[in-house]
Each structure stands twice: as structure tokens, then as C-alpha cells.
Amino acid sequence: MGHIRLYLLDSNTPANSPDDQALTLQLYGGDATTRISQEMLLGIGGTRVLTELGIEPTAWHINEGHAAFQILERCRLAMTAGLSFDAALEGVAAATLFTTHTPVAAGHDIFPRALVEHNLGPYLEQSGLEFDGIFSLGAKNGDDSFNMTCLGLRGSRFHNGVSRIHGGVASEMEADIWPQIPPRENPIEYITNGIHVPTFLAPEWASLFDIQAPTWKSELLNPEFWSFVDQIPDYHYWSVHKALKQQMSEFTVRRLKRQHKRNGTGHSVTERMTRQLTSPDKDALVIGFARRFATYKRATLIFSDLPRLERLLTDPEHPVVLVFAGKAHPQDHPGQQLIKVIHGLSMQPALMGHIILLEDYDQAMARRLLSGVDVWLNTPEYPKEASGTSGEKAAVNGALNLSVLDGWWGEGYDNTNGWAIPPRDTGLDHEFRNREEARDLLDLLEQEVVPLYYSRASQGYSKGWVARSKASMKTITPRFNAQRMVMDYVRNYYQPASRQGRLMMADQGRVATELADWKTRVRAAWNSVSVQVKGCVTDRCGWDESVELQLLVALNGLEPNDIRVECLVTPDCTGTHDEPGPDHFILEPSGEADGRTLYQTRINPPYPGLQTLRMRIYPYHPSLTHPLEMGAMLWA
Numbered sequence: 001m002g003h004i005r006l007y008l009l010d011s012n013t014p015a016n017s018p019d020d021q022a023l024t025l026q027l028y029g030g031d032a033t034t035r036i037s038q039e040m041l042l043g044i045g046g047t048r049v050l051t052e053l054g055i056e057p058t059a060w061h062i063n064e065g066h067a068a069f070q071i072l073e074r075c076r077l078a079m080t081a082g083l084s085f086d087a088a089l090e091g092v093a094a095a096t097l098f099t100t101h102t103p104v105a106a107g108h109d110i111f112p113r114a115l116v117e118h119n120l121g122p123y124l125e126q127s128g129l130e131f132d133g134i135f136s137l138g139a140k141n142g143d144d145s146f147n148m149t150c151l152g153l154r155g156s157r158f159h160n161g162v163s164r165i166h167g168g169v170a171s172e173m174e175a176d177i178w179p180q181i182p183p184r185e186n187p188i189e190y191i192t193n194g195i196h197v198p199t200f201l202a203p204e205w206a207s208l209f210d211i212q213a214p215t216w217k218s219e220l221l222n223p224e225f226w227s228f229v230d231q232i233p234d235y236h237y238w239s240v241h242k243a244l245k246q247q248m249s250e251f252t253v254r255r256l257k258r259q260h261k262r263n264g265t266g267h268s269v270t271e272r273m274t275r276q277l278t279s280p281d282k283d284a285l286v287i288g289f290a291r292r293f294a295t296y297k298r299a300t301l302i303f304s305d306l307p308r309l310e311r312l313l314t315d316p317e318h319p320v321v322l323v324f325a326g327k328a329h330p331q332d333h334p335g336q337q338l339i340k341v342i343h344g345l346s347m348q349p350a351l352m353g354h355i356i357l358l359e360d361y362d363q364a365m366a367r368r369l370l371s372g373v374d375v376w377l378n379t380p381e382y383p384k385e386a387s388g389t390s391g392e393k394a395a396v397n398g399a400l401n402l403s404v405l406d407g408w409w410g411e412g413y414d415n416t417n418g419w420a421i422p423p424r425d426t427g428l429d430h431e432f433r434n435r436e437e438a439r440d441l442l443d444l445l446e447q448e449v450v451p452l453y454y455s456r457a458s459q460g461y462s463k464g465w466v467a468r469s470k471a472s473m474k475t476i477t478p479r480f481n482a483q484r485m486v487m488d489y490v491r492n493y494y495q496p497a498s499r500q501g502r503l504m505m506a507d508q509g510r511v512a513t514e515l516a517d518w519k520t521r522v523r524a525a526w527n528s529v530s531v532q533v534k535g536c537v538t539d540r541c542g543w544d545e546s547v548e549l550q551l552l553v554a555l556n557g558l559e560p561n562d563i564r565v566e567c568l569v570t571p572d573c574t575g576t577h578d579e580p581g582p583d584h585f586i587l588e589p590s591g592e593a594d595g596r597t598l599y600q601t602r603i604n605p606p607y608p609g610l611q612t613l614r615m616r617i618y619p620y621h622p623s624l625t626h627p628l629e630m631g632a633m634l635w636a
Contacts, residue, residue, distance in 0.1 A: 043070040061099065071151060072127070094501045252323060287322050301379040
């Protein structure tokens with residue numbers, strides 16, 4: 001695929017049983033037995049394929065839990081070199097990045113214990129792996145089930161969500177992996193998804209860029225460069241959009257006619273359905289919504305106040321067309337019901353031609369819609385949109401996003417490049433949130449989106465709309481593209497994972513063995529470790545004075561350097577600025593007192609005014625990939 005080698009696994013070979021031959025036939029289908037078999041094939045089988053091909057990655061990237069069984073196979077291979085399982089796991093995890101893609105529970109595979117034991121049992125027995133130890137890697141909250149996300153997180157040392165908001169959500173969702181660590185500090189970070197611009201940018205835009213800024217393809221990491229978009233004459237910019245919109249309209253009409261013919265719909269209905277798109281003098285505002293019909297994406301939110309929406313869509317001077325497309329998961333019956341509701345609305349006489357539902361959603365349809373619509377609509381239930389990329393694809397083609405501030409749009413929106421619906425507090429009643437956010441959506445459409453689009457002077461187009469469209473293109477293209485995303489992964493994860501993996505496995509895995517032994521010793525002692533402040537901390541301090549901090553720690557057999565002792569200082573800020581992060585000060589061991597180890601330091605408080613000091617301890621070893629990866633912490 002381009003410059004990348006892609007290996008496909010196919011179980012349809014004569015040596016396999018009929019059931020096994022069908023494993024790679026269909027991704028979404030079958031039951032949990034099929035699913036776990038597919039994931040063993042991908043994780044264990046995929047690793048064996050690479051081994052047979054002589055490919056030796058220095059960093060491994062697991063996307064979601066589907067391939068997480070590779071961790072077991074890589075541990076098995078490391079154990080053949082003489083390492084214990086714990087040491088092998090340290091070496092494997094150090095070179096592994098795990099990306100979680102969804103905060104929706106259905107996106108995380110969980111298997112019952114009996115099924116895991118049945119399917120994995122023969123493999124574990126052949127590999128010399130002990131079932132209870134393996135099962136504990138996937139256990140969550142003491143449940144008697146196996147969570148593939150937990151396996152992925154425990155079998156890796158680098159972890160990320162796919163947007164800033166999702167990184168925070170994932171940290172909360174998976175906090176049990178690091179039970180004593182504040183979620184905002186646990187090892188889950190984020191890298192926001194980006195799209196491959198050359199794939200999704202319409203050729204017409206690419207040709208215009210070639211003329212206006214010939215080096216644009218090599219400037220996808222340079223936001224300043226993209227100010228050239230402002231230099232494109234408005235009429236030229238709008239003519240490109242109009243041409244793409246015309247192509248999208250013709251494509252939609254063709255697909256509708258074919259769809260109606262197949263469904264036996266009358267000719268008059270087809271004519272009414274397509275009249276807004278074929279009217280040369282109207283140039284109706286077209287809003288697109290095309291994606292998976294998962295319930296959390298709330299495809300029907302815009303219909304919450306149907307009489308108001310009907311007035312808005314059918315205004316004879318300012319008509320609006322909503323184009324829907326997408327598919328639901330074969331087993332997602334509520335998602336399929338959403339499609340049925342939209343189809344019913346599209347066939348109502350008053351709304352016919354203003355609501356269009358296209359069948360057989362595919363990449364070709366997506367390209368046409370993304371490049372041709374005026375507005376791209378996204379109404380997910382916050383915070384369940386991990387990232388989303390369709391809005392990015394639309395934006396690079398000049399469409400304006402109208403979206404809930406979730407996923408990537410929480411970072412992309414800047415008040416000039418589209419419209420945003422602020423999500424209501426997640427603690428509020430679900431129906432109330434839907435009602436209020438639907439009202440915001442219709443307010444934006446009625447008071448801002450539609451008036452701006454139809455604010456056409458003698459030039460025949462809205463200069464304000466073009467300005468906002470240019471702002472969308474120039475701000476989103478250089479920030480939310482795949483080149484930026486890949487370089488973020490390279491710098492933040494792939495290079496560090498390669499270094500850490502080599503460190504662990506050098507000299508027959510010496511560091512991995514030392515670290516595994518150290519963790520075993522710390523886990524055995526930690527429950528009886530305790531901490532206490534010694535003396536009193538002064539409550540007042542001059543600007544040129546220092547404060548002495550002393551902490552007593554009962555180490556329960558650990559060495560003084562096995563833990564790190566910190567003081568966190570945070571200002572009590574009452575202004576309007578963002579809350580600054582705490583300053584960290586290290587307390588060093590300085591002897592014994594009352595049978596415990598004394599740690600102390602003197603600090604100059606870094607802020608004026610009232611400040612809060614908090615002291616804590618956690619296990620520390622210089623070979624840890626993340627200082628808090630053990631999930632252990634005590635506060636004084």
C-alpha cells in the first residue's frame with residue numbers, strides 16, 4: 001500500500017476445519033467464540049507471520065484490544081531465551097504502545113473466563129504460560145471476565161487516547177489499572193487523529209493549491225504557510241466549491257434515482273426528492289451527516305423540534321437540504337432504528353427533498369459528500385466521540401463544521417472556522433442535555449448559519465461565508481493531518497519505545513530481569529508502607545524565606561531509594577487564568593527517626609499568596625518507563 005507493506009491473514013486453507021476457514025470471512029459477525037478466535041489469529045498469528053518473515057520490529061503499536069494477544073506470543077518468544085515470564089513482560093511492554101479508540105463500552109472486548117480458558121488453554125500449555133497469571137492481566141475490578149483493553153494496557157508502557165478530550169476520558173475509564181494514581185496523572189496521554197490530506201482533498205483544490213502555493217504538500221506541518229489560502233481571490237475560491245457542490249448534487253441525484261428504482265418508488269416522488277438539488281437558481285444550503293449510525297452519535301438530534309426544523313428547511317427564499325448517509329453495526333438494532341426514523345421523515349410530503357437519506361454508504365459516496373456539502377454536521381453525546389475524522393476531511397475541502405465540542409473539534413474550533421455546540425454537564429439529566437443541545441443547534445442554524453450563507457450581495461455569494469470557509473481550511477489542514485499525527489507518534493512513542501525496549505532486552509534481558517524482581521519486591525511490601533509528616537509546617541513565609549519539610553516513612557523492608565518522596569505546591573488562584581499545574585519538590589533520605597526513614601528538604605515557595613502543600617510517596621526505579629506505572633502512591 002504505497003510505501004507500506006501490508007500482510008493479510010487468511011484462514012481459508014484446506015488444512016483448517018470449516019469453522020476455522022470462516023474466521024477471516026467477516027469481521028462483524030458470529031458470537032464471542034468467533035471474536036476471541038479472530039483476535040487470537042490476529043495477535044498470536046500476526047506475530048508469528050512477522051517472525052517467519054524475519055521482520056523484527058523495535059516498537060509495536062496495538063490499536064485497540066483486538067490484537068493484544070500479541071503480548072502473550074512475544075512474551076513466549078522472549079521466554080525461549082531464558083527469561084522468566086515477569087521479565088519477558090517487562091521487555092515486551094517497554095517496546096509497546098497501546099492506543100484506545102473509544103469511550104463507548106461496546107468498543108472494548110470482554111470475554112468470560114471459561115471461554116478464555118477453553119480457547120487459550122492449549123496455547124498456554126504449549127507455551128509454558130500459567131493461566132491464572134495471564135488471566136490477571138485482563139481482569140478488571142475483580143470481575144471474573146477478561147478485558148482485552150486491560151491486557152493491552154498492562155502489556156504496554158506507552159498508552160494514548162486519540163484526542164485531548166478522549167485522553168482525559170480514557171484516563172478516568174481505565175484508572176483501575178493504576179488504582180492509587182490520580183487519573184489526570186496516570187500514564188494515558190493523547191495524540192489527536194489526523195487525516196491523509198492527499199487522499200481526501202478533492203483534485204480541484206489540489207490543482208488550485210499547486211498554482212497558488214506549489215510546495216503545499218511539503219508544508220503540512222507548517223500552520224503559518226497556510227495563510228496563503230487568504231490570498232486566493234474569493235470568487236475563484238467560491239467557484240471551486242461551487243463546482244464540487246455541483247458534482248456532489250449530480251452524484252446524489254444519480255444515487256437517489258437508482259435507489260428509488262430498486263425500491264419501487266414512484267417517479268413523482270423521485271422528482272420531488274431531487275428538486276432542491278437540481279434547481280439552478282436556488283443554490284440551497286446543503287448540510288451533510290455521514291458516518292456510522294451509532295446511537296451516541298445522535299443522528300436524530302436535529303429533529304428534536306420538528307415544526308421549527310420544518311420551517312427552517314422549507315423557507316422558500318432560504319431552503320436547506322439535509323443529506324444523511326451511513327451504516328449501523330449489524331448487531332446494533334437501535335442504530336438501525338435511527339436509519340428507519342430518518343427514512344420515514346425523508347418521505348413526509350412537507351420535508352421531501354429537504355431530508356435525503358442515501359443508501360449503500362461507501363468511500364466513493366463519502367468523498368463526494370465531504371468535498372461538496374456546505375456544512376458538516378456532527379452531534380455526538382459528549383464525551384463519547386473519541387476523535388472523529390470526517391469533520392477534518394470536510395474542513396480541508398472548505399466545508400464548515402457545525403459540531404458538539406467533543407473529540408477533535410474541542411481542539412480545532414477557534415470561533416472563526418465553524419460553529420460549536422457547548423456540551424451540557426454530563427451529570428445533568430440525559431433528556432435535558434439532548435433538549436438543550438438540540439436547541440443550541442437549531443439556534444445556530446436559524447440565527448447564524450443560514451443567514452450567513454444567504455447573505456449574498458451583487459457578487460452572488462456570501463463573502464462572510466467564504467472568509468469562514470477559508471479560516472476552516474487554513475487552520476484545520478496543517479493541524480489535523482496524518483503527517484502531523486505520525487510525527488507525533490514517532491517523537492512521543494515510537495522512538496522512546498524503541499529505546500526502552502532495547503534497554504530492557506540488552507545483555508540477555510538483564511535490566512528487564514532486575515526491574516521485574518524489583519517490582520515483585522515492592523508489591524510484596526507496599527501494603528504495609530506508611531507515611532507521616534514530621535513536625536509542623538510553618539503557615540507563613542516571607543518572600544525571601546524557605547520552608548523546611550520533613551516526612552517519616554515506614555519502608556517495610558524497602559530501601560530508601562526504592563521510593564520517591566515529593567511535595568506538590570499549588571497556588572490557590574482566584575483569578576480568571578487557567579489553573580497552573582503543581583510545582584514538584586523532591587525530599588531526600590537523611591537518616592532514621594523513630595525506627596522510620598526520614599526524608600527532608602527546604603523549599604522556597606514558588607508563588608505569592610496562599611499556597612497548598614501536599615506530600616506523597618510512590619515506588620521509583622530509574623528503569624521505569626513512566627514514573628507512576630506501578631499504580632502505587634500514598635499521601636501524607
